[in-house]
Amino acid sequence: MAKKKFVVGCFDDEAVLFPAVKKVRTAGYKIHDVYTPFAVHGLDHAMGLRETSLHTAGFIYGITGTTTALSCISWIFTKDWPLNIGGKPHFALPAWVPITFELTVLFAAVGMVLTFCYLCQLAPFVKKHHFHARATDDLFVMVIECTDKTNTEDLKGFLASNGAIETDIQIAEEGWWLGHYDKDEMRFEAKQTVAA
Amino acid sequence: MASIRTQFEIPGKMKTWSLGLIGVGLVALIFGLVTKGFSSDEHEQVHFWGTLMYNTIFWTLVCNASMFFICVTTLAMGGWQQSFRRIPEAISTLVPIFGSITFAVLLYVVLSDKHHIYHWLDTEAVAKDPILTGKSGFLNAKFFILWTTLTIGFWSFLGWRMRQLSNEADQAPMDAETGAKFIFRNTVRAALFTVWFALTVGSTVPWLWMMSIDAHWYSTMYSWYTFASSFVSGMSLIALWLIYMKNKGYMELTNQEHLHDVGKFMFAFSIFWTYLWFSQYMLIWYANIPEETVYFKHRVQGPYKGIFFLNLIINFLCPLLILMKRAAKRNYTLVTFMAVLIIFGHWIDFYQMVMGSLSKEHVTLGWLDFGILAFFVGMMIFFVGRALASKPLIPKYHPFLKESVIHQV
Numbered sequence: 001m002a003k004k005k006f007v008v009g010c011f012d013d014e015a016v017l018f019p020a021v022k023k024v025r026t027a028g029y030k031i032h033d034v035y036t037p038f039a040v041h042g043l044d045h046a047m048g049l050r051e052t053s054l055h056t057a058g059f060i061y062g063i064t065g066t067t068t069a070l071s072c073i074s075w076i077f078t079k080d081w082p083l084n085i086g087g088k089p090h091f092a093l094p095a096w097v098p099i100t101f102e103l104t105v106l107f108a109a110v111g112m113v114l115t116f117c118y119l120c121q122l123a124p125f126v127k128k129h130h131f132h133a134r135a136t137d138d139l140f141v142m143v144i145e146c147t148d149k150t151n152t153e154d155l156k157g158f159l160a161s162n163g164a165i166e167t168d169i170q171i172a173e174e175g176w177w178l179g180h181y182d183k184d185e186m187r188f189e190a191k192q193t194v195a196a
Numbered sequence: 197m198a199s200i201r202t203q204f205e206i207p208g209k210m211k212t213w214s215l216g217l218i219g220v221g222l223v224a225l226i227f228g229l230v231t232k233g234f235s236s237d238e239h240e241q242v243h244f245w246g247t248l249m250y251n252t253i254f255w256t257l258v259c260n261a262s263m264f265f266i267c268v269t270t271l272a273m274g275g276w277q278q279s280f281r282r283i284p285e286a287i288s289t290l291v292p293i294f295g296s297i298t299f300a301v302l303l304y305v306v307l308s309d310k311h312h313i314y315h316w317l318d319t320e321a322v323a324k325d326p327i328l329t330g331k332s333g334f335l336n337a338k339f340f341i342l343w344t345t346l347t348i349g350f351w352s353f354l355g356w357r358m359r360q361l362s363n364e365a366d367q368a369p370m371d372a373e374t375g376a377k378f379i380f381r382n383t384v385r386a387a388l389f390t391v392w393f394a395l396t397v398g399s400t401v402p403w404l405w406m407m408s409i410d411a412h413w414y415s416t417m418y419s420w421y422t423f424a425s426s427f428v429s430g431m432s433l434i435a436l437w438l439i440y441m442k443n444k445g446y447m448e449l450t451n452q453e454h455l456h457d458v459g460k461f462m463f464a465f466s467i468f469w470t471y472l473w474f475s476q477y478m479l480i481w482y483a484n485i486p487e488e489t490v491y492f493k494h495r496v497q498g499p500y501k502g503i504f505f506l507n508l509i510i511n512f513l514c515p516l517l518i519l520m521k522r523a524a525k526r527n528y529t530l531v532t533f534m535a536v537l538i539i540f541g542h543w544i545d546f547y548q549m550v551m552g553s554l555s556k557e558h559v560t561l562g563w564l565d566f567g568i569l570a571f572f573v574g575m576m577i578f579f580v581g582r583a584l585a586s587k588p589l590i591p592k593y594h595p596f597l598k599e600s601v602i603h604q605v
Binding site: 041 | 477481484
């Protein structure tokens with residue numbers, strides 16, 4: 001639960017966003033994240049994100065499913081409770097393959113969904129700071145993490161000169177937290193009340 | 197576009213290799229014909245004609261899979277394959293050539309009354325056999341010849357029409373309206389080919405050409421299984437040519453992104469093949485009815501045991517474990533290795549599908565098989581090289597070409 005200072009720049013065009021991301025990175029700023037209304041092809045490369053390890057996790061979950069199924073079924077049918085099913089051998093591998101397959105898929109799928117949610121910090125009842133409400137609608141929101149030495153006004157100017165239509169400074173929770181939004185600055189609600 | 201090399205020049209080495217392989221193949225073919233094909237021993241004859249049959253059928257289907265690939269990607273409005281579509285097109289020009297060879301071999305087998313290959317040709321035996329009598333509407337020499345002619349004829353014709361249309365993309369820039377019309381005509385021709393493909397490779401032809409060797413036995417999975425086998429080898433062949441052309445400095449617009457997608461096809465259809473392999477096997481294993489298990493008896497427990505399970509390792513385990521990673525599908529060396537392995541694996545698969553039924557007591561794999569394989573590989577290299585050289589390598593006015601250039605996985 002550590003609050004940090006962020007500089008937020010909003011862009012309304014993909015074509016402007018890409019060069020801006022590049023310039024911000026070469027200028028040495030640390031991009032916290034870029035929030036976009038839809039998946040933008042190649043943005044992960046532009047931001048210099050490393051390859052996701054989700055598929056490695058998926059492979060491990062799958063292997064776990066395979067092992068669980070095979071060891072479980074083989075123990076039950078050969079040691080624990082051998083049954084004569086249509087005169088087939090107790091160790092009837094072909095008959096187990098569909099179940100092994102299903103369990104592999106189930107483990108891999110469920111495991112990957114949960115891992116994905118964890119990596120994206122998504123869960124029921126868990127809250128996360130929203131940098132801009134229009135990030136889910138029509139704005140590309142670039143969030144830059146500040147250090148003690150960051151000159152925020154300079155950075156805001158830099159973003160604006162690279163095509164940001166809106167910039168501001170926010171002090172916000174970096175990760176997720178369990179509880180209510182009251183710990184967060186309710187930026188948008190506050191604005192709405194003022195407008196009303 | 198000026199800097200891009202669109203004209204393929206056949207390297208001397210390629211010519212030497214292809215002619216060398218054809219030469220080796222011809223020697224094996226003639227030697228086999230003399231010692232086995234015209235031998236008075238029925239076993240030797242069956243060995244020779246069976247070997248010719250599975251090789252011709254395999255290579256025809258593999259080359260035809262290229263045209264199928266173009267047609268389905270066209271129907272799916274795919275753009276990513278445009279930068280290298282001339283490679284599958286060139287491979288599909290082999291269909292008339294290999295198709296005629298297949299036709300000649302099958303015609304000889306049927307007309308010379310080779311009862312030991314197609315048991316159902318023996319009219320006396322069929323009359324006494326209620327099962328074969330029931331099938332005689334489908335399994336008879338006349339229908340066989342008619343359907344084989346139509347099949348190979350239409351594959352060649354519809355594929356040729358598709359390639360002719362592709363030539364228009366070389367001539368002049370298209371405006372939006374001509375482009376839309378061009379795409380529509382592509383869709384129509386691709387649909388015609390795909391429907392005919394479904395009626396033949398997807399159902400009747402593998403039953404007729406290969407499954408009818410075990411005339412009593414049947415499996416509804418068989419055609420899909422054959423299709424999966426030929427399609428995954430076809431994709432591997434496309435990948436091999438793609439990598440070869442890249443190595444020679446052509447195909448500048450094609451890169452790892454395209455290779456990745458071709459690799460995905462190789463991976464996915466290897467799994468699909470296994471799915472069908474297993475479905476066919478498990479149902480028969482489970483029911484355990486003698487007239488059904490007869491197909492697997494000598495393959496699983498007899499002399500073909502080794503090949504049968506080697507097949508599963510090469511065609512399932514290796515692609516699954518090696519091609520699973522993203523980095524592997526983008527690695528030219530690994531994809532080359534896997535493509536060769538997959539083509540070899542499915543060639544062995546066709547071998548056991550045909551020869552496993554014709555020569556139940558012993559495995560016949562030997563110089564004749566590899567000789568004839570060399571013959572077909574040589575022919576393939578020779579004719580595909582010629583077809584590639586006869587056309588620009590990039591359909592530069594194709595409306596979807598840009599999609600292919602900016603393709604990203």
